[in-house]
Amino acid sequence: MVNDAIELLQYKVSTQPIAFKFFNYKFTLTELQDLYETIYQLPLDKRNFRKKLNSMNLLDKLEEKDKENSNRGAFYYTFNKERYKQFLDEGKRFSL
Numbered sequence: 001m002v003n004d005a006i007e008l009l010q011y012k013v014s015t016q017p018i019a020f021k022f023f024n025y026k027f028t029l030t031e032l033q034d035l036y037e038t039i040y041q042l043p044l045d046k047r048n049f050r051k052k053l054n055s056m057n058l059l060d061k062l063e064e065k066d067k068e069n070s071n072r073g074a075f076y077y078t079f080n081k082e083r084y085k086q087f088l089d090e091g092k093r094f095s096l
Contacts, residue, residue: 026076058080058087059079061075
């Protein structure tokens, strides 16, 4: 039963942007990748993960940085729901 739930979650996060609902509002790309790695239970290539996210253009970069978990500070991002709707209207599909 647990395996079925994990498989369903893996399928849904690969085809729908539900992973963004695990965050209150903002997140770093590292936090987002960590979430996907936890769900998929395997490491993901950092460059490919970020490249795929950037190609969909669904995230807004905030000026605020996370200074607690990084010395240089990682930028926070938010998921843009309006841009996602436009993304779907253009016939594109979410795929991560």
